[in-house]
Amino acid sequence: MNPTAGALTAQDLENYLHTRIPLSAAMGVKVLSVTADRVELRAPLAPNVNHRETVFGGSAAAVATLAAWSLLHVRMRLIDPQARLVIQRNTMSYEQPITGDFAAVCEAPEGSAWARFVSTLRRYGRARIGLVATLIQGDRRVGRLEGDFAAVSSRESPP
Numbered sequence: 753m754n755p756t757a758g759a760l761t762a763q764d765l766e767n768y769l770h771t772r773i774p775l776s777a778a779m780g781v782k783v784l785s786v787t788a789d790r791v792e793l794r795a796p797l798a799p800n801v802n803h804r805e806t807v808f809g810g811s812a813a814a815v816a817t818l819a820a821w822s823l824l825h826v827r828m829r830l831i832d833p834q835a836r837l838v839i840q841r842n843t844m845s846y847e848q849p850i851t852g853d854f855a856a857v858c859e860a861p862e863g864s865a866w867a868r869f870v871s872t873l874r875r876y877g878r879a880r881i882g883l884v885a886t887l888i889q890g891d892r893r894v895g896r897l898e899g900d901f902a903a904v905s906s907r908e909s910p911p
Contacts, residue, residue: 760826762786769818776818779811788830789860791823796853807850816844816885816897819856823883824901827860831870834906840880842899850887850894858885877905
């Protein structure tokens, strides 16, 4: 997939998230970079802090989910921009306490997984794909989300 096709700037994506997913604004989420192959979000400690002065687990999971969802959103703009995108299930691993500002990075799945997803979506009007988002603080990995995300085509009637 061409990383600049249907280019969406970091500011465009951030505005979209803050408007359509208001929790992202309350959490102070910033979009550092966006291409069709990679999304990187950053969040500050202050609005996401818990009673131990580390990042609240729910905030960490939310930022990781946003990174993965955002990657799918960006890629779907070229296929079916009106498709409904949802997370179906996920597993979150908290590997180390997050003691400051942190990032969530999601990279595109391998080409064959994406091709299968697109083919299934076009054939059946719905499809599911696994995405991974990694949480990073400084130069260390501090967490990981593995999630199954679903798309329902805008041409498919709602349930």
